[in-house]
Amino acid sequence: MTDDMNTYEVKCRTCRTKFNVQLFDSHDKNLFVADKKDWYCDKCKKDYFDKQTTELSKAHKSIGFQELNGSEKMISWAEKIRAELINKVNYLKESLTFKDDDAKALSDKAFEAFFAKWHNATEAKWWIDNRRMNVRDISNQIAAISEEIKKA
Ligand SMILES: [Zn+2]
Numbered sequence: 001m002t003d004d005m006n007t008y009e010v011k012c013r014t015c016r017t018k019f020n021v022q023l024f025d026s027h028d029k030n031l032f033v034a035d036k037k038d039w040y041c042d043k044c045k046k047d048y049f050d051k052q053t054t055e056l057s058k059a060h061k062s063i064g065f066q067e068l069n070g071s072e073k074m075i076s077w078a079e080k081i082r083a084e085l086i087n088k089v090n091y092l093k094e095s096l097t098f099k100d101d102d103a104k105a106l107s108d109k110a111f112e113a114f115f116a117k118w119h120n121a122t123e124a125k126w127w128i129d130n131r132r133m134n135v136r137d138i139s140n141q142i143a144a145i146s147e148e149i150k151k152a
Helices: 027-036 042-062 072-095 101-119 124-129 135-151
Strands: 007-011 018-022
Touching: 007 027, 042 072, 072 101, 072 124, 072 135, 101 135
Parallel strands: none
Antiparallel strands: 007 018
């Protein structure tokens, strides 16, 4: 089997440029996929990610986060991770209930301290390394910070 047998011409949905892709299913299935799938050429794909990254970066800056450092690819990925992680923190924050105002004030302070650390995480790599952080991890960190604040 040569590569040519697996090469199919498709058209970019955005700019209509034709380009080749490699598909490795049965010929019938490949034809179907080549025809039906939404294909995007490399340039349009990159434009899309650039736009998405710029928008996320802007949104994050408006809530106190810094611009990220790293390669273009890493930054694009890290911005997406950062958006997801911020959502998890906000989800946690909104799900909490407090027995009194003091407890709420302490929690607010802990979240502030927690976010302050994230605000200073400017390396794209840091976000990529922490991409698996879940709500429970965040909750544990917030609890630890609360303890620190109580002791201080
Ligand atoms: Zn295109």
